[in-house]
Amino acid sequence: MTYCVAVKLNAGMVFLSDSRTNAGLDQISTFRKMIVYEKPGDRFMCLLSAGNLSISQSVREILQVEQLTDPDGGEPITIWNAKSMFDAARVLGSAVRHVYERDGDALQRAGVDFNASMIFGGQVRGEGMRLFQVYSAGNFIEATAETPFFQIGESKYGKPVLDRVIAPETPLDEAAKCVLVSMDSTLKSNLSVGLPLDLAVYEANMLQSDKITCIDNDNPYFKMLHKTWGQKLREVFDEIEQPTWDDAHTDVPLLTEHPRNPPLKKITNSSEKLI
Amino acid sequence: MTYCVAVKLNAGMVFLSDSRTNAGLDQISTFRKMIVYEKPGDRFMCLLSAGNLSISQSVREILQVEQLTDPDGGEPITIWNAKSMFDAARVLGSAVRHVYERDGDALQRAGVDFNASMIFGGQVRGEGMRLFQVYSAGNFIEATAETPFFQIGESKYGKPVLDRVIAPETPLDEAAKCVLVSMDSTLKSNLSVGLPLDLAVYEANMLQSDKITCIDNDNPYFKMLHKTWGQKLREVFDEIEQPTWDDAHTDVPLLTEHPRNPPLKKITNSSEKLI
Numbered sequence: 001m002t003y004c005v006a007v008k009l010n011a012g013m014v015f016l017s018d019s020r021t022n023a024g025l026d027q028i029s030t031f032r033k034m035i036v037y038e039k040p041g042d043r044f045m046c047l048l049s050a051g052n053l054s055i056s057q058s059v060r061e062i063l064q065v066e067q068l069t070d071p072d073g074g075e076p077i078t079i080w081n082a083k084s085m086f087d088a089a090r091v092l093g094s095a096v097r098h099v100y101e102r103d104g105d106a107l108q109r110a111g112v113d114f115n116a117s118m119i120f121g122g123q124v125r126g127e128g129m130r131l132f133q134v135y136s137a138g139n140f141i142e143a144t145a146e147t148p149f150f151q152i153g154e155s156k157y158g159k160p161v162l163d164r165v166i167a168p169e170t171p172l173d174e175a176a177k178c179v180l181v182s183m184d185s186t187l188k189s190n191l192s193v194g195l196p197l198d199l200a201v202y203e204a205n206m207l208q209s210d211k212i213t214c215i216d217n218d219n220p221y222f223k224m225l226h227k228t229w230g231q232k233l234r235e236v237f238d239e240i241e242q243p244t245w246d247d248a249h250t251d252v253p254l255l256t257e258h259p260r261n262p263p264l265k266k267i268t269n270s271s272e273k274l275i
Numbered sequence: 276m277t278y279c280v281a282v283k284l285n286a287g288m289v290f291l292s293d294s295r296t297n298a299g300l301d302q303i304s305t306f307r308k309m310i311v312y313e314k315p316g317d318r319f320m321c322l323l324s325a326g327n328l329s330i331s332q333s334v335r336e337i338l339q340v341e342q343l344t345d346p347d348g349g350e351p352i353t354i355w356n357a358k359s360m361f362d363a364a365r366v367l368g369s370a371v372r373h374v375y376e377r378d379g380d381a382l383q384r385a386g387v388d389f390n391a392s393m394i395f396g397g398q399v400r401g402e403g404m405r406l407f408q409v410y411s412a413g414n415f416i417e418a419t420a421e422t423p424f425f426q427i428g429e430s431k432y433g434k435p436v437l438d439r440v441i442a443p444e445t446p447l448d449e450a451a452k453c454v455l456v457s458m459d460s461t462l463k464s465n466l467s468v469g470l471p472l473d474l475a476v477y478e479a480n481m482l483q484s485d486k487i488t489c490i491d492n493d494n495p496y497f498k499m500l501h502k503t504w505g506q507k508l509r510e511v512f513d514e515i516e517q518p519t520w521d522d523a524h525t526d527v528p529l530l531t532e533h534p535r536n537p538p539l540k541k542i543t544n545s546s547e548k549l550i
Contacts, residue, residue, distance in 0.1 A: 156431035173517035214536035232511040242448035261489035266311040
């Protein structure tokens with residue numbers, strides 16, 4: 001499994017990926033799932049991938065030489081000359097389809113799904129930042145202000161904190177902290193997601209980034225965050241009052257039955273004759 | 276979808292279920308997923324169900340008349356006379372198999388999985404409390420001190436807080452609070468889980484319970500918990516320091532690269548000739 005998340009904010013973008021892959025539980029390896037394409041001053045693009053590793057590695061390889069015909073008769077479009085992130089995402093979708101043409105039938109015969117999902121985001125000079133989620137059919141969707149983040153892989157454990165924190169106005173460092181908390185919850189609950197992590201933070205309109213780092217068990221910030229979040233979560237939990245029941249005479253909020261709710265079905269004995 | 280959770284503690288047991296069912300996104304209804312079987316002073320049992328509603332309703336119906344042959348030649352074993360929760364769980368498994376015999380083939384022809392999962396726990400006079408998870412094949416597993424809770428349905432969003440809080444020593448009211456927080460996270464992230472909730476709290480060796488309540492939007496405790504947990508979580512998140520980067524001169528923990536990590540693959544331009 002895998003967990004990758006990317007966020008698009010007014011201030012920039014944040015990308016985070018784990019590095020565990022597994023084929024069954026007894027074959028666990030470490031593969032980096034993030035790759036950055038950068039031509040400083042012209043374009044910054046970051047690709048995160050989940051799913052079948054042979055597919056995503058092939059896509060990454062092909063992506064570098066993939067090209068689309070320009071409808072206006074110009075140079076073929078590649079990720080290096082695409083005039084928009086939308087066109088770059090189309091090139092990526094096309095690379096996925098090439099891998100499908102090559103491997104799809106054989107995978108199907110072997111009973112293996114053509115399973116690949118990717119997050120692809122960044123900025124090309126001349127337009128704003130854009131963030132896409134690309135599916136295994138090569139089609140894609142784009143993040144908007146209402147849904148400013150995408151997750152792929154094991155996304156559920158880490159979603160509540162993103163839902164609570166992330167908005168377009170969120171500052172970059174706060175978003176970096178948030179995706180790391182999201183990853184921390186996922187690491188805690190799912191063995192198939194593992195360290196080290198790759199984190200890339202991109203500031204809007206810089207068209208390059210040096211805030212790219214690999215985070216392992218020894219990373220002082222992640223260690224602090226893991227410990228503090230766990231402790232404080234527990235403190236907050238302890239601070240919330242325990243429930244008290246209807247017949248308790250207290251001023252605290254009660255667990256009380258609302259008159260409109262029909263009572264739970266409680267069967268007090270077998271009323272029907274046994275066969 | 277559904278979310279149900281049950282916890283076995285030294286002090287007793289806690290059961291919680293939502294009540295949303297859906298067949299597709301455009302057919303959403305409310306069905307209670309908890310049922311209590313109680314013979315005060317003799318046995319208390321609580322059943323939570325997820326999966327295909329027609330299957331779980333049939334199982335509940337059949338369970339009341341289901342019986343197993345006693346290998347010692349005594350009375351047939353039912354949930355009302357079983358001498359142990361293990362035997363009662365066997366009766367439940369047998370009820371599931373009866374529904375499979377009746378509906379399995381027809382469901383398969385219609386392309387519908389025989390999908391049912393249940394949590395079944397309680398206490399029969401003469402032995403301790405026991406908690407089981409029953410699968411659609413009628414087989415089951417039992418909770419132990421190392422894994423004192425089971426979840427069925429949409430379990431992932433609400434698992435991190437259970438992992439952090441629940442242990443056999445957890446007091447009953449704290450566990451009730453914890454499953455409600457777990458449900459709150461699930462409600463926030465998944466539309467297919469919805470109010471009202473059914474909560475049952477059972478104190479060890481009481482062999483009955485009146486702490487059973489239906490919780491809806493107007494429940495004062497759940498309203499307080501929902502609001503406080505969201506607010507405090509946000510406060511805790513804000514209290515954690517933001518990450519700072521290598522070149523910052525500060526005393527706070529840094530996001531810093533460990534020397535043993537190979538740098539991320541950053542492709543600065545297409546080095547290969549386009550085809």
